[in-house]
Amino acid sequence: MIIKFPSGFLWGSSISSYQVEGSNEASDWFEWERSQYLEPAGKSTNHYNLFRGDISLARSLGHNALRFSIEWPRIYHSKNLVSRFEIDHYLDVLSSLKSKGMVPIVTLHHFTNPRWFAERGGWLRPESVDEFVSYVRTIVFQLKSYVQYWIVFNEPAVYIYNGFIEGVWPPGVKSLNEASKALGNIMKAYVLAYSEIKRIYGRDQSYVSIAKNMRIFSPCYYFNLGQNNIFAYLRSYFFNFRIINYLISRRCLDFIGLNYYCREFVRCGKTMFGFECKDAHHEGLKNTLGWFIYPRGLYSLLMGLRRYNIPVIITENGTSERNNTGYYRFLRSHIESVAKAISSGADVRGYLWWSLLDNFEWDKGYKHRFGLVKVDFNTFEREPRKFALEYKKICTDNAIEVNSL
Numbered sequence: 398m399i400i401k402f403p404s405g406f407l408w409g410s411s412i413s414s415y416q417v418e419g420s421n422e423a424s425d426w427f428e429w430e431r432s433q434y435l436e437p438a439g440k441s442t443n444h445y446n447l448f449r450g451d452i453s454l455a456r457s458l459g460h461n462a463l464r465f466s467i468e469w470p471r472i473y474h475s476k477n478l479v480s481r482f483e484i485d486h487y488l489d490v491l492s493s494l495k496s497k498g499m500v501p502i503v504t505l506h507h508f509t510n511p512r513w514f515a516e517r518g519g520w521l522r523p524e525s526v527d528e529f530v531s532y533v534r535t536i537v538f539q540l541k542s543y544v545q546y547w548i549v550f551n552e553p554a555v556y557i558y559n560g561f562i563e564g565v566w567p568p569g570v571k572s573l574n575e576a577s578k579a580l581g582n583i584m585k586a587y588v589l590a591y592s593e594i595k596r597i598y599g600r601d602q603s604y605v606s607i608a609k610n611m612r613i614f615s616p617c618y619y620f621n622l623g624q625n626n627i628f629a630y631l632r633s634y635f636f637n638f639r640i641i642n643y644l645i646s647r648r649c650l651d652f653i654g655l656n657y658y659c660r661e662f663v664r665c666g667k668t669m670f671g672f673e674c675k676d677a678h679h680e681g682l683k684n685t686l687g688w689f690i691y692p693r694g695l696y697s698l699l700m701g702l703r704r705y706n707i708p709v710i711i712t713e714n715g716t717s718e719r720n721n722t723g724y725y726r727f728l729r730s731h732i733e734s735v736a737k738a739i740s741s742g743a744d745v746r747g748y749l750w751w752s753l754l755d756n757f758e759w760d761k762g763y764k765h766r767f768g769l770v771k772v773d774f775n776t777f778e779r780e781p782r783k784f785a786l787e788y789k790k791i792c793t794d795n796a797i798e799v800n801s802l
């Protein structure tokens with residue numbers, strides 16, 4: 398049977414500035430790559446200079462929306478020095494999207510901070526809140542006439558986990574105390590940014606949210622199933638729902654941006670959340686990063702999110718595979734899950750593949766390829782993968798054929 402998506406459904410893909418633009422030397426990540434001897438982002442896909450072609454390409458692939466991020470380090474050269482040139486750059490990006498009739502979904506913070514901000518102590522200081530909110534005020538005021546959808550933070554929990562608990566991302570801290578301090582400041586900054594955006598828009602409509610990474614946490618069914626169940630439940634509560642519950646209680650989420658990739662098997666352990674079981678005994682398809690592919694999980698998350706009574710946009714869903722069959726199977730099975738959830742009453746307004754282009758995968762460098770479009774990082778040539786054309790058909794039909802409901 399064929400399932401139609403609601404009219405006006407947003408179809409497209411996501412990118413983030415640091416991962417595709419290239420030459421973001423004012424960012425804390427630039428410094429981090431050097432200090433940790435990581436593969437550097439370098440010129441990446443050179444999207445900063447090639448954005449017009451990338452937007453035309455996305456349009457030709459049937460997309461009517463693009464999620465991209467603004468690089469805060471490009472805009473604020475120091476605490477008080479704003480670059481008119483860089484604001485104009487993002488205005489050009491937005492006017493290019495407009496000329497193609499595409500809806501922009503703009504992220505304000507996608508893991509990177511200005512170096513001056515990091516050098517002063519980053520998110521661990523109370524002043525970080527005002528520093529970030531003044532950037533939000535400037536950029537939203539300047540870009541307002543082009544944008545309705547704002548994602549203030551991408552995946553705050555992932556950012557905190559990697560940067561302040563595991564210490565594998567900048568600032569490389571490993572402390573629960575510091576993690577909770579930084580998260581507290583990020584949450585304060587979000588709440589203030591939300592009301593700033595509403596004030597700037599006045600009566601004009603804006604939709605503001607975060608992009609929340611959610612996973613399915615399944616108990617490892619070898620050894621201690623009963624206890625593993627409890628730890629899986631705790632992980633799911635803390636990782637998936639705590640931030641959302643808080644922001645809902647503050648009445649400052651207009652929709653939920655959902656980033657969904659995989660499921661994780663959880664084992665009980667000494668720490669509060671146990672640990673991820675990576676033993677070979679779990680069967681199932683995995684992507685090149687070893688993540689367990691689990692399309693049904695998207696259906697159950699979407700059904701679970703109905704309780705908040707606000708719309709959902711899937712702001713990221715994607716994979717890195719070895720061949721086109723892998724990409725296509727992932728794409729199709731996840732969109733089928735979305736279609737089924739909509740048929741069962743979930744209010745989903747859009748689906749954005751991660752990512753439009755192959756890009757810089759943070760501490761993993763360039764090995765893993767998430768792009769609808771393959772990129773040659775020497776020549777910057779772009780070539781859509783085959784599954785991008787299958788995706789185009791779904792986008793343009795605004796429908797998908799499924800075997801059963």
Ligand code: BGC
Pocket residue numbers: 413416551552555610656713751757758
């Ligand atoms: C992040 C992206 C990242 C992707 C794949 C998401 O959680 O928002 O920046 O590239 O995962 O790892």
